[in-house]
């Protein structure tokens with residue numbers, strides 16, 4: 162089941178992890194958090210998420226860079242203060258704001274926010 | 290009183306005050322408004338009291354445009370008309386439906402909703418629709434098990450629908466009609482020609498024929514056409530002795546602007562919590578809500594009116610487009626296939642099988658207004674005549690880009706509002722999300738809603754009938770039908786057809802009273 166698979170991924174990436182403390186491993190976890198559109202992932206398989214990400218990158222080729230996407234997604238939180246929980250909170254808020262501002266796209270048939278599209282793009286570049 | 294026109298002596302002259310052509314929802318409603326009055330009403334019905342294949346064949350004709358149901362089976366040629374097959378889904382038009390909208394070509398009625406509204410309560414009763422309430426709040430207050438989606442009502446609101454049992458006019462009103470002393474129902478009286486005076490400003494008589502080889506003449510002071518959009522326009526077009534282009538057709542409008550409600554599965558709603566949406570998907574309640582767009586949203590996006598209904602996704606995935614399963618020439622066979630393959634008869638089985646897990650995802654089904662299009666039209670066949678010698682009516686149903694744009698924008702908007710409410714996400718159908726596809730797909734169905742063809746306008750250059758449903762230029766010819774609709778709104782037509790017929794009857798009563806005083 163698509164949903165089950167992603168609930169499992171969500172569980173694996175949900176822990177709040179202070180970035181500076183855990184080093185590379187933890188930074189990867191935050192990466193996973195950033196590249197993971199939690200609501201959408203309840204309904205989409207990994208392949209679908211990647212497909213959405215690739216579709217987004219086709220429309221914005223400039224953003225085909227994981228670091229750039231990450232910094233665009235996390236813009237507004239100071240680098241030292243990033244944890245996976247506040248990254249998550251930040252992205253949820255951004256997603257909400259996008260919906261409020263009608264910053265919405267249709268990618269691979271899904272009606273999603275710009276933030277979610279970028280998360281999928283990051284996912285397509287980083288998820289193995 | 291009932292008379293079988295096959296049993297009359299050939300060339301009988303039938304005379305009355307008002308002649309109504311067609312005994313479906315509109316004709317029966319119209320006739321009953323005159324019950325127990327001093328006026329003699331002649332109600333002409335092309336068929337009998339039961340289905341008759343020969344009579345049915347008189348409705349045959351080709352469909353030459355967007356794929357559609359066969360003309361022969363999309364209406365019924367017997368007492369009760371298409372209500373002997375209809376689904377019974379009813380809702381009311383919105384104010385915006387009557388407005389001139391500069392982004393909708395040929396929109397704008399000469400009347401407003403407030404002119405029809407006073408007739409909705411009686412129409413509601415005629416169609417056995419239960420309590421006369423149209424606000425969602427009423428139903429939510431009275432049944433705590435109904436839960437609306439938490440969407441912003443200024444954008445997406447809950448439009449209510451009532452389900453008629455469905456009322457079969459031929460069954461329910463037969464006794465009342467046949468027992469009314471002043472209503473003379475003639476069955477097997479298929480109108481084949483309408484004759485006007487030499488200067489075409491009044492109708493003198495209608496010719497009726499049947500398969501028994503009988504021809505009769507009906508004379509009256511007023512004539513009301515009530516044979517629905519395809520047959521009304523056909524009757525006007527074939528009546529071309531005094532007016533070479535057909536009656537009411539000086540401006541080449543009769544038959545044009547045929548409209549339907551394009552209906553199609555348009556997307557999927559995925560909810561993050563399992564939520565039974567009984568409020569939206571339970572016809573058993575006799576009422577249900579659909580997701581509708583606020584008028585300002587329609588104005589801002591420059592789109593048509595449309596609504597979306599919800600059905601558990603597993604059910605909706607099994608549903609086949611009506612247009613692919615209702616293709617038999619015999620309407621009874623078409624209906625059997627429709628019931629067999631549509632989702633309806635699988636509902637109970639699937640609901641049992643999937644039990645609660647069915648309620649996490651829903652199919653979105655859009656019904657949209659279509660943009661009035663002059664090329665969407667009924668034309669007379671150049672080659673084919675029916676058995677009574679009348680040219681057949683061919684249907685060329687055409688859609689336009691705005692129809693697809695509307696379906697796209699509405700479903701995207703629902704996606705946006707569902708996302709904003711934090712309850713899930715929406716996935717559009719592939720053809721809908723593809724912006725290189727400009728039109729609705731071939732398998733877009735209609736709701737068997739025939740509208741337009743004798744549209745209403747104050748100006749004879751843009752409409753066949755005026756605001757009182759009188760044919761422009763002809764003093765005593767009126768039309769009670771969805772053929773008068775200038776635009777089709779987003780909802781099924783019959784409630785409004787009945788309301789418009791009541792309004793016409795009230796107008797005629799005033800007119801007759803006025804002329805008697807004079």
Ligand SMILES: Cc1cc2nc3c(=O)[nH]c(=O)nc-3n(C[C@H](O)[C@H](O)[C@H](O)COP(=O)(O)OP(=O)(O)OC[C@H]3O[C@@H](n4cnc5c(N)ncnc54)[C@H](O)[C@@H]3O)c2cc1C
Pocket residue numbers: 310311312313314315316333334335336363364365366367368369370371372374375376377378379478479480481515516517518520524736737738739769770771781782783784786
């Ligand atoms: C399968 C199906 C499902 C439907 N579901 C719905 C629904 O859920 N909701 C809704 O609102 N609408 C629905 N409709 C449409 C609804 O049936 C019509 O809107 C309604 O019947 C229109 O009423 P009417 O009297 O104008 O036309 P009709 O009901 O078509 O009646 C016309 C009458 O005129 C007679 N006639 C035709 N030609 C002649 C002639 N030359 N001379 C004499 N008599 C003639 C016919 O025999 C018939 O009795 C459905 C229709 C079908 C077929």
